Amino acid sequence: MKARSYTAIFFILLIISISSSYAKMRKEYKPCKELVLFFHDIIYNGHNKANATSAIVAAPEGANRTILAGEFHFGNVAVFDDPITLDNNLHSPPVGRAQGMYLYDTKNTYTAWLGFSFSLNSTDHQGSINFVGADPLMNKTRDISIVGGTGDFFMHRGVATVMTDAYEGEVYFRLRVDMKFYECW
Amino acid sequence: MKARSYTAIFFILLIISISSSYAKMRKEYKPCKELVLFFHDIIYNGHNKANATSAIVAAPEGANRTILAGEFHFGNVAVFDDPITLDNNLHSPPVGRAQGMYLYDTKNTYTAWLGFSFSLNSTDHQGSINFVGADPLMNKTRDISIVGGTGDFFMHRGVATVMTDAYEGEVYFRLRVDMKFYECW
Amino acid sequence: MKARSYTAIFFILLIISISSSYAKMRKEYKPCKELVLFFHDIIYNGHNKANATSAIVAAPEGANRTILAGEFHFGNVAVFDDPITLDNNLHSPPVGRAQGMYLYDTKNTYTAWLGFSFSLNSTDHQGSINFVGADPLMNKTRDISIVGGTGDFFMHRGVATVMTDAYEGEVYFRLRVDMKFYECW
Numbered sequence: 340m341k342a343r344s345y346t347a348i349f350f351i352l353l354i355i356s357i358s359s360s361y362a363k364m365r366k367e368y369k370p371c372k373e374l375v376l377f378f379h380d381i382i383y384n385g386h387n388k389a390n391a392t393s394a395i396v397a398a399p400e401g402a403n404r405t406i407l408a409g410e411f412h413f414g415n416v417a418v419f420d421d422p423i424t425l426d427n428n429l430h431s432p433p434v435g436r437a438q439g440m441y442l443y444d445t446k447n448t449y450t451a452w453l454g455f456s457f458s459l460n461s462t463d464h465q466g467s468i469n470f471v472g473a474d475p476l477m478n479k480t481r482d483i484s485i486v487g488g489t490g491d492f493f494m495h496r497g498v499a500t501v502m503t504d505a506y507e508g509e510v511y512f513r514l515r516v517d518m519k520f521y522e523c524w
Numbered sequence: 525m526k527a528r529s530y531t532a533i534f535f536i537l538l539i540i541s542i543s544s545s546y547a548k549m550r551k552e553y554k555p556c557k558e559l560v561l562f563f564h565d566i567i568y569n570g571h572n573k574a575n576a577t578s579a580i581v582a583a584p585e586g587a588n589r590t591i592l593a594g595e596f597h598f599g600n601v602a603v604f605d606d607p608i609t610l611d612n613n614l615h616s617p618p619v620g621r622a623q624g625m626y627l628y629d630t631k632n633t634y635t636a637w638l639g640f641s642f643s644l645n646s647t648d649h650q651g652s653i654n655f656v657g658a659d660p661l662m663n664k665t666r667d668i669s670i671v672g673g674t675g676d677f678f679m680h681r682g683v684a685t686v687m688t689d690a691y692e693g694e695v696y697f698r699l700r701v702d703m704k705f706y707e708c709w
Numbered sequence: 710m711k712a713r714s715y716t717a718i719f720f721i722l723l724i725i726s727i728s729s730s731y732a733k734m735r736k737e738y739k740p741c742k743e744l745v746l747f748f749h750d751i752i753y754n755g756h757n758k759a760n761a762t763s764a765i766v767a768a769p770e771g772a773n774r775t776i777l778a779g780e781f782h783f784g785n786v787a788v789f790d791d792p793i794t795l796d797n798n799l800h801s802p803p804v805g806r807a808q809g810m811y812l813y814d815t816k817n818t819y820t821a822w823l824g825f826s827f828s829l830n831s832t833d834h835q836g837s838i839n840f841v842g843a844d845p846l847m848n849k850t851r852d853i854s855i856v857g858g859t860g861d862f863f864m865h866r867g868v869a870t871v872m873t874d875a876y877e878g879e880v881y882f883r884l885r886v887d888m889k890f891y892e893c894w
Contacts, residue, residue: 368678368709383769383770385770394769394770394783394784395769395770396582396767396768396769396784396785396786396812397581397582397601397766397767397786398581399568399579399580399581399589399603400568400570400579400580400588400589400590403770404768404769404770405770413579413603413605414579414581414603415581416581416582416601416603416625416767416786418769418783418784418786418812418813418814418822419814420783420814420815420816420820436815438814438815438820438822438843439812439814439822439843440786440812440814440822442581442603442624442625443603444603444604444605444623444624444625445605445621445623446605450605450623450643452603452623452624452625452639452640452641454639454822454824454841455822456822456841456842456843458820458843458845467842467843467852467853469841469842469843469853469854469856471639471641471654471656471671471672471841471856472641472652472654472672472674473623473624473641473643473652473654475643482652482674482675483652483654483674484654484671484672484673484674485672486654486656486671486672486841486854486856487841487842487854487855487856487866487868488854489842489852489853489854489868490852493738493868494866494867494868494891494892496672496679497679498672498674498678498679521679521709522679524738524891553863553894581767582766582767582786583766584753584764584765584766584774584788585753585755585764585765585773585774585775598764598788598790599764599766599788600766601766601767601786601788601810627766627788627809627810628788629788629789629790629808629809629810630790630806630808631790635790635808635828637788637808637809637810637824637825637826639824656824656826656839656841656856656857657826657837657839657857657859658808658809658826658828658837658839660828667837667859667860668837668839668859669839669856669857669858669859670857671839671841671856671857681857681864682864683857683859683863683864706864706894707864
C-alpha cells in the first residue's frame with residue numbers, strides 16, 4: 340500500500356520532469372525581456388556640422404561624401420553616433436548612444452545593412468546591445484538580430500523590430516526599435 | 525511483486541531521462557537544419573554599370589574606386605546586393621538577395637572579412653540569415669558564423685561553409701554557401 | 710522493506726536530476742573556456758608602408774586617408790590585418806591574425822565600433838573567433854561580444870574584455886583581449 344502511493348508520486352513527478360524538459364527542448368517564443376527605444380539620426384549635408392550625428396564616409400566612384408549618392412544611395416556608408424531616447428522626442432534626455440554604421444545596398448530600392456551597438460547609460464540600464472542585420476527600409480517593420488550584449492544585457496540574444504518613426508528629407512530620421520530578448524542569462 | 529515491477533519501470537524511465545539530459549548538456553553536433561545556396565557577385569569595373577551587383581566604396585590612400593587596389597586589394601571595401609540561387613546558374617530564378625559588405629584585409633594574400641545577410645523570399649523560405657566572419661579566400665572551404673536570423677530562421681545560429689564556386693577575372697565570382705544550423709528554435 | 714529502500718534511492722536520484730536541471734535553466738556565469746591574447750596595430754601614416762598593418766580606407770568629407778581625421782577621428786574607417794601574440798611583445802611569434810575593421814564614431818571623445826575576427830593557427834588553437842561591439846576607448850576596460858566561432862571555437866559565444874595595453878602617438882597601439890566563453894559546445 341505504501342509502495343503504491345510512493346509509486347504514484349513518482350509518476351507524477353516524472354511527468355512534470357519530462358514535460359518541463361520537453362518545454363526547454365522546444366524553447367519558448369515568449370521574450371524573457373522587452374525594451375523599446377528610439378534613436379535619432381541627423382546626417383551631415385554640408386550645412387549642419389554642429390547638429391549632425393552621422394556622416395557619409397564612403398561612396399561609389401563618381402559620388403561624393405556630402406550628398407547621398409544616386410541609385411537609392413547604393414554604396415554609401417555612414418558612420419553614426421545617435422542619441423537614444425525613451426520616447427519619440429529628439430530633445431528628450433538621452434539614455435545612451437547608438438553607434439556604428441549603416442550602408443545602402445540596393446540600386447533599385449532603399450535597403451540598408453546595419454552593424455551597430457546601443458551603449459546604454461541610464462539609471463534603468465547599463466551596458467551594450469549589439470545588432471547586425473538587413474534593413475529593407477520600405478517595409479513598415481524590419482527584423483534584425485541582437486547578436487550579443489554586455490552589462491545588464493550580458494550574453495543576451497534576440498530580435499529587434501525596427502520601424503521608421505519619422506523621415507524628414509534626407510537630413511533626419513528617427514527609428515523605433517522594439518527589442519525582444521529570448522536568451523537573457 | 526507489484527512494487528518490484530513498478531521499480532523496474534522506474535529505473536528504465538530514469539535511465540532514459542538521465543541519458544537524454546546528458547545528451548543535451550553535451551550538445552550535439554548534428555545540424556537541426558541544413559541549406560545550400562549560391563550567390564553571384566558582379567563587381568563594377570567602370571564598364572558594366574547595368575549588370576554590376578557590387579561596387580568598391582572604400583580604398584586605401586592612392587587607390588581609386590573603379591579598380592581593385594594593388595597589394596591583394598588590401599583596404600578595399602565593397603558593398604553588394606547579389607542574387608541568391610538554388611543552383612550554380614546565375615540566370616536561375618533568384619530566391620533572395622545577399623546584401624552587405626566585404627573588405628579585403630591582407631597585403632600578401634587574398635583574405636576578406638564578411639558582414640552580410642541573406643534576405644530570402646521564396647515559397648520555401650521567408651526570412652533573413654545574418655553572417656559574420658573571416659574569409660581566407662585561397663582556402664578551398666572557409667567557415668564563417670551564422671550569428672542570427674529572423675522569420676523562418678528566427679534566432680537560428682550555425683556555421684556556414686563558403687566555397688568559391690567560380691572566379692572570372694576580377695569581375696565575377698560565385699560563392700556556394702553550405703549552411704548548417706545547430707540552434708533552430 | 711525492499712520497496713522502501715528503492716523508494717529512497719528514487720528520491721535521491723530525483724533530487725539530483727531536478728537540481729541539475731535547475732542549474733541549467735539559470736545558466737551559470739562561470740566561463741567554460743578562457744583565453745588571453747594581444748594584438749598589435751600599426752596604422753599607415755604615409756611613411757611606414759613596409760610595417761603598417763592597417764590602413765584608413767574611409768573618411769568624412771574634407772578628410773584624407775593618410776592622416777586620421779580631426780574631431781576625434783569621427784568617420785574614419787580602418788581595415789586591419791594585425792599579428793596576434795601570446796604576450797605583449799610585438800616581436801613574439803604570432804599565433805594568428807586579427808582581421809577586420811574599426812571605425813571611429815564619436816565627435817567629442819574616442820570611441821570605435823569593431824567588427825573583426827581572430828584567425829588562429831597555432832599548435833594550441835586552430836579556428837576563428839568573431840567579434841562585434843562598441844569600444845569606448847577612454848575606458849580602462851571595454852566589453853564586446855563574441856558572436857560565434859569555428860574550428861576549436863565551433864559555435865562558441867562569450868564576452869571579450871578589451872584593454873589598451875599600449876598607445877604610441879597615432880601609429881601603434883596594442884590591445885589585450887581577455888576572452889571568456891560561456892557557450893562552448
